[in-house]
Amino acid sequence: MSENQTDHANQPVLEVRDLVTQFSSERGTVNAVRGVSFDLYRGRTLGVVGESGSGKSVLSRSVMGLMPGNATRTGSVRFEGSEVLNASPKVMRSYWGQKMSMVFQDPMTALNPVLRIERQITESLHEHIDMSKAQAKDTALALLTSVGIPEPARRMRQYPHEMSGGMRQRIMIAIALACGPRMLFADEPTTALDVTVQAQILDLLQSMQRDREMSMILVTHDLGVVAGRADDIAVMYAGRIVEKAPAERLFAGMRHPYTQALMRSIPKLEMPSHTRLDAIAGRPPDLVNLPEGCSFAPRCPNAQEKCLVDDPALTADDDHADHVFACHFPVNEVVVAAPGIRVDGQPPRIAHDPSLGGSA
Amino acid sequence: MRLIAQRLIQLVVVFVVVTLFTAGLISLVPGKPENLVIPFDNTPGQTLRQEFRESNNLDDPLPVRWAKWAGDFVQGDLGNFYSASGGTPVRTRFDQSWPVSVSLILYTQVLSLLVAIPLALWAAYRSGRWTDKIINTFAFGAISLPSFAVALLLTYYLGVQMGWVPTQGYVRLTEDPGEHFRHVIVPVLALSLGQIAVYMRLLRSDLVATLQEDFILMAKSKGISNGRVLWRHALRPSSLTLLTVTGLSMGNLIGGTLVIEFLLGIPGLGVLIGETVLRRQYEALQSLVAVVAIAFVLINFTVDALYSVLDPRIRERTT
Numbered sequence: 001m002s003e004n005q006t007d008h009a010n011q012p013v014l015e016v017r018d019l020v021t022q023f024s025s026e027r028g029t030v031n032a033v034r035g036v037s038f039d040l041y042r043g044r045t046l047g048v049v050g051e052s053g054s055g056k057s058v059l060s061r062s063v064m065g066l067m068p069g070n071a072t073r074t075g076s077v078r079f080e081g082s083e084v085l086n087a088s089p090k091v092m093r094s095y096w097g098q099k100m101s102m103v104f105q106d107p108m109t110a111l112n113p114v115l116r117i118e119r120q121i122t123e124s125l126h127e128h129i130d131m132s133k134a135q136a137k138d139t140a141l142a143l144l145t146s147v148g149i150p151e152p153a154r155r156m157r158q159y160p161h162e163m164s165g166g167m168r169q170r171i172m173i174a175i176a177l178a179c180g181p182r183m184l185f186a187d188e189p190t191t192a193l194d195v196t197v198q199a200q201i202l203d204l205l206q207s208m209q210r211d212r213e214m215s216m217i218l219v220t221h222d223l224g225v226v227a228g229r230a231d232d233i234a235v236m237y238a239g240r241i242v243e244k245a246p247a248e249r250l251f252a253g254m255r256h257p258y259t260q261a262l263m264r265s266i267p268k269l270e271m272p273s274h275t276r277l278d279a280i281a282g283r284p285p286d287l288v289n290l291p292e293g294c295s296f297a298p299r300c301p302n303a304q305e306k307c308l309v310d311d312p313a314l315t316a317d318d319d320h321a322d323h324v325f326a327c328h329f330p331v332n333e334v335v336v337a338a339p340g341i342r343v344d345g346q347p348p349r350i351a352h353d354p355s356l357g358g359s360a
Numbered sequence: 361m362r363l364i365a366q367r368l369i370q371l372v373v374v375f376v377v378v379t380l381f382t383a384g385l386i387s388l389v390p391g392k393p394e395n396l397v398i399p400f401d402n403t404p405g406q407t408l409r410q411e412f413r414e415s416n417n418l419d420d421p422l423p424v425r426w427a428k429w430a431g432d433f434v435q436g437d438l439g440n441f442y443s444a445s446g447g448t449p450v451r452t453r454f455d456q457s458w459p460v461s462v463s464l465i466l467y468t469q470v471l472s473l474l475v476a477i478p479l480a481l482w483a484a485y486r487s488g489r490w491t492d493k494i495i496n497t498f499a500f501g502a503i504s505l506p507s508f509a510v511a512l513l514l515t516y517y518l519g520v521q522m523g524w525v526p527t528q529g530y531v532r533l534t535e536d537p538g539e540h541f542r543h544v545i546v547p548v549l550a551l552s553l554g555q556i557a558v559y560m561r562l563l564r565s566d567l568v569a570t571l572q573e574d575f576i577l578m579a580k581s582k583g584i585s586n587g588r589v590l591w592r593h594a595l596r597p598s599s600l601t602l603l604t605v606t607g608l609s610m611g612n613l614i615g616g617t618l619v620i621e622f623l624l625g626i627p628g629l630g631v632l633i634g635e636t637v638l639r640r641q642y643e644a645l646q647s648l649v650a651v652v653a654i655a656f657v658l659i660n661f662t663v664d665a666l667y668s669v670l671d672p673r674i675r676e677r678t679t
Contacts, residue, residue, distance in 0.1 A: 096582060097582035097583035098583055104578055111578070112597070113673060114670065115592070123579075159673070161672070
């Protein structure tokens with residue numbers, strides 16, 4: 001916005017250091033995020049991948065500061081150079097919606113059922129930007145048009161239940177973008193949507209992010225979603241980043257057995273029908289009673305004695321300083337990417353499988 | 361249209377059942393109207409009583425009497441009070457007393473909601489913490505206190521000790537607004553205390569559930585103030601139960617005002633109904649009960665209609 005910021009183009013928009021998030025529960029302390037660090041630069045997308053319970057959603061909420069009362073956070077989160085981890089609620093509210101905003105997972109429940117779309121969009125405009133009613137309305141119309149909503153004027157007067165899931169997610173994106181945030185958190189933005197709509201929404205997010213030079217954290221459990229859409233990918237397991245690399249590098253040479261297992265578990269279209277899914281055996285660890293040593297060790301095919309006692313630290317790959325992983329016995333084998341994921345970093349395409357018969 | 365027809369049928373059924381039931385019940389109660397009207401148990405008295413029974417059709421079977429009464433009622437005739445000298449129309453007394461009760465009930469509902477809604481929002485926002493616990497404990501105490509006890513306490517402290525408010529009687533709003541409000545303070549406070557507690561606890565628990573919803577987190581993520589999140593995003597989706605109970609509590613309040621009116625010498629509908637019961641004014645009682653029942657049903661129809669104002673998803677289904 002100001003010249004000051006363009007001068008600092010090389011300064012990360014977001015610097016996260018040793019972020020730890022814990023929840024107090026009746027069972028004990030839940031270690032949802034256990035020491036996560038990363039930088040995110042302007043206009044870049046970080047894909048955060050992991051299975052349910054890996055702490056990926058909590059991570060994005062922890063960074064943004066949208067936490068319930070029983071949560072405690074330590075470490076450091078710097079947004080555009082200023083520390084926001086322990087900022088007052090009032091200060092945080094001046095960031096939320098205006099400088100950083102979030103697209104939630106389920107558009108069916110994340111929009112208020114009793115308020116008209118117009119109200120839900122213009123609300124943050126009125127809150128953060130001093131706008132007249134007419135200006136806010138025009139802005140909202142323009143936003144709806146930009147996210148690809150047909151007949152925006154009519155949609156503005158409607159309620160969320162009058163729209164489809166994809167349409168609602170577009171509206172959620174419009175709301176998130178209303179005040180022109182510099183940082184967008186997309187928390188599994190397509191998980192609750194029809195497969196056919198998923199790609200459209202992801203494309204929309206991506207084009208919005210590029211046009212506005214926003215930084216984005218794209219949280220998903222689906223490697224296919226981040227392939228070709230994220231600049232960097234961080235794989236999370238039990239509240240930690242276990243492997244992080246630029247997207248192409250990760251798909252070309254993943255080193256962590258968990259990343260590999262995630263990759264293997266994606267069904268491939270060229271497999272014959274009724275092939276067993278290569279699922280990851282076992283369950284994610286209990287975040288209240290974490291095992292000693294590497295938290296993936298109990299499920300890891302390569303685990304050895306050392307893994308059960310010594311928790312590996314995140315270390316850089318020999319020839320790639322920006323490729324880090326936490327494993328004592330990293331793998332070298334390259335798993336063939338599923339057809340949904342192209343190693344060249346292009347967006348996935350839906351392949352036609354002849355075994356499925358003539359139906360397209 | 362179908363909805364309106366449905367509602368009309370409901371109204372008729374309620375009317376028939378309630379009035380027949382009242383007619384049957386009051387006839388079963390020992391004590392005859394003629395004995396109260398003509399308190400002479402000697403021979404001329406007996407003759408007079410017999411004449412009274414005949415002139416008021418009291419010897420007809422119950423269904424016949426009911427049908428006659430109902431025929432008059434639907435034409436707007438509320439019947440007459442029994443008396444030795446021909447009877448005075450119920451309508452006159454009714455017209456004087458209903459505005460009194462309605463104003464008490466209205467003030468009570470408005471005050472209760474005005475106090476209960478912010479309290480519930482506060483308690484829900486601080487749910488589980490000490491503010492919430494304190495509000496809840498007081499609410500529980502308030503529910504347990506009968507309104508007549510509160511009325512007596514308030515009369516004693518505010519009326520007798522402090523001398524701030526009158527201890528008895530009622531003044532119409534049109535006569536003297538200042539005096540009117542001074543007179544209604546004690547009855548309205550007494551009636552409101554329990555209402556506030558009930559409304560507050562109900563709304564609080566619905567709010568606590570709503571505050572877990574995704575759209576609340578979404579609203580917060582827009583950076584709007586907690587107050588706005590609560591008032592604009594959480595209150596409306598949480599208020600359906602409150603609305604239902606507000607409608608239903610109209611019935612309780614009609615009963616509640618009866619006791620309070622007696623206690624504080626307020627010439628309202630409650631006192632009038634009580635009097636008709638004690639004096640075995642069959643016809644008058646039936647008319648008054650019918651009016652109250654119809655009003656109650658109509659209020660709750662309005663409440664049903666208000667659901668769709670609060671929640672657009674209901675609007676969709678009914679139209």
